Amino acid sequence: MPLTLYTRHVDDCPAKAKGRFYSRCGCNFAVQGRSDAGKYLRQSLDTADPKEAREKADRLEHDLSPAVEMVKVSSDEGKTIEDGKKEFLADLKTRNLNGRTIYKYEFLFGLLDKFAAARGFRVLKQFDKDSILTFRAEWTDGPNSRQKKFERVRQFFKFAHESAWIDRNPTTGIKPVKFRPEPKDAFTDAQMQKILGSAAKKITEARKDAVDNWRRCRALIFFMRYSGLRIGDATSAEVASLQDGKLGRHTQKTGSHVYLEIPPAVIRALDEIPKASERFWFWSGNGLVETASKDWQARLAEIFEEAGILDGHSHRFRHTFAKDHLSKGTSMEDLSKLLGHASIKVTEKYYAKWCKDRQEKASAAMRRTWINDPVLAWEDAANLADAKLERADEAAPVSEEVEVAVPPASTRQVREKRRAVN
Numbered sequence: 321m322p323l324t325l326y327t328r329h330v331d332d333c334p335a336k337a338k339g340r341f342y343s344r345c346g347c348n349f350a351v352q353g354r355s356d357a358g359k360y361l362r363q364s365l366d367t368a369d370p371k372e373a374r375e376k377a378d379r380l381e382h383d384l385s386p387a388v389e390m391v392k393v394s395s396d397e398g399k400t401i402e403d404g405k406k407e408f409l410a411d412l413k414t415r416n417l418n419g420r421t422i423y424k425y426e427f428l429f430g431l432l433d434k435f436a437a438a439r440g441f442r443v444l445k446q447f448d449k450d451s452i453l454t455f456r457a458e459w460t461d462g463p464n465s466r467q468k469k470f471e472r473v474r475q476f477f478k479f480a481h482e483s484a485w486i487d488r489n490p491t492t493g494i495k496p497v498k499f500r501p502e503p504k505d506a507f508t509d510a511q512m513q514k515i516l517g518s519a520a521k522k523i524t525e526a527r528k529d530a531v532d533n534w535r536r537c538r539a540l541i542f543f544m545r546y547s548g549l550r551i552g553d554a555t556s557a558e559v560a561s562l563q564d565g566k567l568g569r570h571t572q573k574t575g576s577h578v579y580l581e582i583p584p585a586v587i588r589a590l591d592e593i594p595k596a597s598e599r600f601w602f603w604s605g606n607g608l609v610e611t612a613s614k615d616w617q618a619r620l621a622e623i624f625e626e627a628g629i630l631d632g633h634s635h636r637f638r639h640t641f642a643k644d645h646l647s648k649g650t651s652m653e654d655l656s657k658l659l660g661h662a663s664i665k666v667t668e669k670y671y672a673k674w675c676k677d678r679q680e681k682a683s684a685a686m687r688r689t690w691i692n693d694p695v696l697a698w699e700d701a702a703n704l705a706d707a708k709l710e711r712a713d714e715a716a717p718v719s720e721e722v723e724v725a726v727p728p729a730s731t732r733q734v735r736e737k738r739r740a741v742n
Contacts, residue, residue, distance in 0.1 A: 323353040323381045325373060328364055328450065331493070349373035350450060355381050362454045363439070398443045399485035401436055405429050408479050418572050420552075420610065428472050431455075444480050447490045452477075456494075463499035470497060504670050506643040507545075507636055511629055515541060518626035522619075532594045537619045539589040540602055544634060546586045548641035548659055549578075551634040555602045555616060556609045559595065562587070571660035572609075578660040639671075646674040 326340040328350040335345035343349070349370070352362040365376045409429075412422050435455050441447065452473065459466050474491040481489040507515070519538035526534045544554045552572050561569045565587060567580045590601055597605045603612045617634060624632030638659070645655050652675055656667040690696055 323351045323355065323361060323377050325349055325351055325377050343370060349377075351377045351380060353381075359438075360454070362450055362457075364448055364450055398445045399480070399483075400443050401432070401441065404444050404476075404480055404485060405432075407483075408476055411479070418575075419608075420572070425472055425476070428469060428476075431459075432473075444477075444486050447477070447486075449490050449492075449494065452490045452494060456497075463497050467497040467499060470494075504639045504642075505631070505636060506640040506674075507629075507632075511627070511632075512545065512640070514627040514629065515623060515632070518623045521626065522623060533619065535593050536596065536602055537616065537623070539593045540616060541620070541623075541637065542586045542589045543582075543601075544637035545640055546583050547580050548638050550638060551616060552609055552613045553660075555600075555613045557601065558599055559601060560599075562590070574660055574662040576657075576660035576662060578658060580658060642667075642671045643674045646671060647676050649676060 326349070327343045327345065327347050329336040329340065329345065329347045333345050333347055335342050335347075346368050348364055348366055348368050350362070350364045354360050361380060365373045367373050367376065409422065409425060412425065432455070435451075435458070436442070436446075439446075439451070441451075455473070456466065456470055459469060461469065470491075474489075474494075477486070477489045477491050480486050516538065519534065519541060522534040523531060523538065540554060543549070543557070544551065547554065547567060549557065550571070550573065553569065556572070557567070557569060561567055562582065565582055565584070567582050568577065570577050593601065595601050596603055599605055602616065603609060620632070620634055624630070642655060642659065645658065646652070650658075652667055652672070653664055655671065656664040659667060661667050
């Protein structure tokens with residue numbers, strides 16, 4: 321479709337309600353659509369003059385190259401995108417954020433670089449609300465991933481605004497992506513038996529040089545199921561962190577300290593495997609933990625396939641741990657600490673449906689509302705009268721008349737109306 325010229329009203333424009341094709345208010349024009357080259361555009365033209373706006377729109381529609389010339393902010397004015405990224409990442413590292421978190425920002429900045437290069441953007445001031453919306457519209461992830469990615473964009477421009485690199489955060493006022501959290505599925509006992517059986521089969525069928533790794537993999541399954549640790553934390557767990565049956569460590573994602581009691585059977589499984597190194601059960605200590613975790617993920621995928629569990633993944637061991645605790649009476653507060661969540665709200669968001677204690681309290685609260693309820697009492701009285709009449713009818717001889725106590729008028733009327741309906 322050709323480029324559409326419209327008015328981009330400011331938030332306090334009195335003519336905003338008249339729609340984006342009303343142009344007598346003095347707000348700047350913008351364009352949206354595809355150029356002759358097939359490139360999708362949605363950007364401000366930085367002018368309120370209709371004639372100038374039409375000329376710029378025509379140039380954009382037939383040739384993308386002049387778009388760089390139309391940007392009001394010159395490329396050498398203000399903080400460059402490249403410098404802004406470097407300073408932001410340096411701040412993340414100074415704050416000692418998790419390496420995985422930093423990697424996600426670096427990946428995002430790769431996308432941002434491509435977007436900016438296609439539009440000739442070099443400084444942060446060149447980004448406005450429309451360009452951020454266009455940037456987000458290009459993402460093809462699921463709604464959950466898009467929202468998390470957008471939150472990282474928001475944090476970056478918030479940092480830029482607070483650092484006085486830009487006059488206004490262009491992400492302000494942009495509504496989040498709506499999504500429903502994916503349901504967390506735990507493994508059933510039958511599935512756990514299949515998984516452990518498949519792991520044992522891998523050990524017996526493996527080549528001699530691969531047997532040790534499959535033995536470690538089976539022990540890792542036990543360890544994750546009964547510790548609730550994420551695979552990265554389980555992979556990098558140190559042998560020394562387990563003392564007298566208690567495991568203590570800081571989680572990589574939140575930095576929270578978890579303190580767990582490990583079942584004797586799991587401890588025996590850990591003691592019986594050849595350690596990957598003197599310090600770790602499942603990691604040599606060389607290279608990145610993320611790389612080692614991916615290797616274990618690949619082995620687990622083979623086990624899940626062998627067990628016939630097509631939607632299996634390592635995080636379901638954590639869900640199984642959570643469900644088991646909640647169904648056996650562990651409080652949400654205690655589970656949140658065991659899982660190392662930064663906030664109990666995270667625990668409630670994903671695991672409230674399995675909280676037996678809360679479900680029982682909610683049921684008890686509902687039952688209390690039934691006490692002395694006049695409507696329920698009235699219905700019970702009508703049912704009791706019905707039952708007495710039915711018993712009297714059954715006991716009376718066919719040829720004899722039976723005198724039956726007549727229920728109160730209100731109850732009798734209710735009964736008659738109910739029978740008429742039925």
